[in-house]
Amino acid sequence: MTTAAVELDPREPELIETGGSHRARHVAVLVGVPVIAVVGALAIGAVLIAQEGENPFAVYADVFRGVFTENRGLRNTATSATPLLLMGLGLAIAYRARLFTIGAEGQYVLGAVMATAFATAHGVRDLPGVVLIPSCIVIAGLTGMVWSGISAELSNRFNTSVVISSLLLTYIATAVMQWLIRVGIKDPDGFVPQSRVIGNAGLPTVPLLNTHLGFVIAVALVPIAAVMMSRTRFGYRVDVIGHNPIALRANEVATGKMLFAVLGIVGFLSGLAGYIQVAGVTTRINAQFSLGYGFTAIIVALLGRLHPVGVLVAALGISGLNIGFDAAERSHDVPSSLVAVVQALLIIFVVIGDAVANRFLRDDD
């Protein structure tokens, strides 16, 4: 399964349309499909809730309250959106280049554990946060970058599918993390495998917003990514790779280097997301550290239509669903896995909706 066969076909339905003569219609599809998907997924969610003998409207009202009126609801939504947003931004860029990496989870875990290993090392852990935080950001980012870069290297040299290699690398990353917290950087006072508390490398809380600094960093990256994608040569080339890589090669742009750059960005942001999660939320790494954010970020990127602003909206929305359902579970009898089903339905409907719209538009032309 070479990705080349997938990438080189000009007829394949487009995930995202840029420009073209039917701009208004494309915008309608771009925004309309996710809206319909949200309604559809919530409707099926409502049926499932009714199956539990609960009133769907009461549950959804509590989901809403859990986010908007409950103490810390908004704060928690912002905090748990942070890793999704960071990884979603990277994945959005990669998917626009049609590089369907699914290895963000591994880069996230490895970035987190490497930054923690550094920040809790003997002699280092007493350094002030001003030194530790930037160093950790660089270490986590570079770790993720290298891990993701392996997929790029394998694809360039051996034509290995990025989809498969990035996922296999995730399992290896998880094993590395497990060894590190069991042996390598184990907290000597802990009874279970876990790292020391990250201490001085912890992220400060931003006044007024009341969230950790990571959320601000992630949101600040949204306009940067948007400008990069729409106004720079790099962003243009990413889109060209996605649509017609032969055109790039014909113009003597090294597509191999583009592969490194794009997957490197994914890796950097995913590793960074891992560190921010430790430093802002969990304070240490234990066996339960990974919650599959790297996979949820795929939903976020696709739901956000591979556009940075869309990714921001999608990250907040998906995270709001998590926080809201958490709150609703306390007063209603719904299984905790229901929210994951609703989220997965969302993305299924977007994919199907796009395919239907594509057929439809093509028929018209």
Place this chain on the structure above:
Amino acid sequence: MDVVLSIGTLTAGLRLALPVALAALGAMISERAGVLNLGIEGLMISGALAGYLTTHHLGSPWLGLLAGLLVGAACGALLSGALVSLGANQIVTGLAFTLLALSATSYLYQRSFSIGQNPPRIDRISMPPLVVLTLVVLTIVIVVMRKTLAGLVISAAGESPVSADALGFDVQRVRHLTTVAGSSLAALGGAVLVCGPLGLFIQNVTAGRGWVALALVVFAGWRPLPCVLGAFLFGLCDAVQLRIQGTSTGIPYEVFLALPYAVTLVALVIRGRNSRTPSALGVPFDRRLA
């Protein structure tokens, strides 16, 4: 290294290999027809849950296997509707299906057994019949792919759908059939995992084996027998990992946790440059554009 060579490890390796072998065969036949089915992991876990619940309620693990097969066919029909009829992006669709299947099986499993309750063990099928089953499937796949017109048409649909269409073969129908058949096999693999010697379902019981199966197809160069041999290699690594976890050796057990995936990755690299890739793999076919 005597742990590696013991009979126990070899049987455990075989046991772990069978589900992956079936899933790899399933993934292979739809890829030969040009359909990249990234829903294999999701199909395996769906088949596993179907097999488990059916065996639990009806008492017969053979009915469990049948249920797995049928659920796979049903999911395969949905998938091929999206992949073949609608021509949806094959990578994103398969990924989305897998995410849905993982969450939906957790949900259904959570609904079936209350929290804290130990999920009951089910009746199990012993190894020999499962080995025979896998060999029968392998033989059928080899014979169909190499000795029949159907096999030739499948390859044609994957290599040059336009030519196949010009010769009067219904490319879409071939792709529908192979996607449904392949999905059924993948789900059967999941059911074999649960109704076999394991006799238990836990969340995420497939643990990425569907993805390994997809990697094996590349490793095997889209040929049936190497698919099964590759699965055995993977199973062997997995078995060594499980054995060594209990014993205290100088090597940390995490090495063996990563080993099956690392071996698969290395195998992918070795087999990576490969001209056997079906030319039209991942490309939807549309007569109007042909």
